[in-house]
Amino acid sequence: MILNKRIKLNVKEKGVLLLEGIGTFLLFQIINIVLIGAIGKSGFVENVKTNLSNLISDKLWILVLTLLVQLILTIMMALTMYHRLELHQVQQILQKSATANLPQPIGVKVNQNLQGIIDNYNLLISNMNRRSKEQEQSEKSKDELISNVSHDIRTPLTSVIGYLGLIESKNYNDLGQILKYTHIAYKKSLEMQNLVNSLFEFANVQHATSRLNMTQFDMAQMLDQLSADFELEANKRGMEIIVNSHPDKIMMKGDTEKLGRVFNNLIMNAFKYGKGATHIWLTAEQKNNEVVVTVANNGPAIPEESVKHVFDRFYRVEDSRSKKTGGTGLGLAIAQSMVKLHGGTIAVTSNKEKTSFISHFPITQ
Structure with a gap:
């Protein structure tokens, strides 16, 4: 979080600003003297007196006018000088930040014109640091x-x-x-x-160029087909696959091949690690503009400390059991990636009663 603080002038800069103000004030006084003398000789005051004689004297009117002009010009000159000093300090801050190993956004608040440069610099640095961390994480993931x-x-x-x-x-x-x-x-x-x-x-x-072959299909029909495909395997393991859909027909767009792979992985995961389970539930429900698909089983619960890691590459909740079943530790990571390709999300919940993998898909892409 960047805390914007006003730039504070140091003693030297304050002295320069004070001398600039005094010099400007003296210069205006000289100009005033010259102008008053010129106006007096030209008869300008006599003309003004004719119209303003009932209000103020000619000398007081000239004095007020010149002081007002002097005040405005002095303020303008002071602001210009202050902005120059701000720019000088910002240049020093930017130079110091640019030479750092990991440049950080700078938290200063300056005049409106200069603030745009600061904001753009901070945005640039934030993006650079974010991409640097992403690259570092990518290298770590590759290792x-x-x-x-x-x-x-x-x-x-x-x-x-x-x-x-x-x-x-x-x-x-x-x-x-x-x-x-x-x-x-x-x-x-x-x-x-x-x-x-x-x-x-x-x-x-x-891969960034991975494409989807989008078609219109019925999600409820897909789950029925999956149930039929795995019926024999379920019978061998003493399990029953139950399909529920609300409504009975749910039309949506997606890559049926990749989505079939997602649910294949989830069902095989239930077979391999749902030891002692008697049921696998395949449920689809249409909610507003999305379809929620749940693959659940009533096998042993996933340990709480493992729930947040189940989608990690090569992560195994129990190594010995995974090796026995021939798991690669990539099935759930692949499923998650394919769900994300469809603009959806997938999560897992697990307790003593049921372990559920819940996917959310937009109806249209």
């Missing part, structure tokens, strides 16, 4: 991404190399052991492929 990818690829890759190395060195007893080694290497290779595909998808949706 974290490389670190996380390296860690997640290293583990399955080590297994693949290890088991194939056993086969290469003929360190096996029979064909059954060879098949066992190759099966493990194959599964680990699929894990790496899944991670690479997720990374590619995440990078694509994060």
Whole structure:
């Protein structure tokens, strides 16, 4: 927050301003003397006396007039000098700020004309600092991404190399052991492929030029189709998928492929981490100019300290369980990015009764 403070003149500047005022005053006095003498010789006073003789004397009238003009001109000269001193101080402040490692907005209040320059400078510095922080955060995110990818690829890759190395060195007893080694290497290779595909998808949706193929569709029908697609998997896990829509038909615009990916990720997340859940609810509701879609399950609650991190890249609420289920830690980050591409938002709430991922979408783009 910038606190605007009036520029205060130092002792030297106050002295210069005082001397300027005294000099101006003396100059005006000399001019007054010359003018009075000239007017007296020209007979101007006699003409004025004819019209103003009932009001004031000629000498008093001349004195008042000259003093008034002198006062106005002195004030104007003082303001001009003060503005010059303000400009000098602002130049010094700007020079000092520009040479700093991280320039900061300057909180000074000056005359109206000069204040525009200060405000524009502050806006420029604020934008530069904001972009600098964004770049710093971007670099940090890239480092974290490389670190996380390296860690997640290293583990399955080590297994693949290890088991194939056993086969290469003929360190096996029979064909059954060879098949066992190759099966493990194959599964680990699929894990790496899944991670690479997720990374590619995440990078694509994060790209500034990522486009949406917008079409008109029925959100309620999409949820019905998703329920049918996952019905077999739900039965295997002892779950029931329930679809609710209010109203029964909700027409909106969006990229159906990307939105399908969003809800696929959310439903798969409910399958993987909703251990012990009996129901998954897919709910769509039209509220004014937006559609609210909720994917919920009655599995275990997400720990409170983890709720704010679930959309972070590579974040896992429980590492051991995630590795067992083959999660990459990118599913929810991808879902969030695709929701944002549609101009929407997504949030999560979790308690003992239900964990809900709630998405808000504008009906039209």
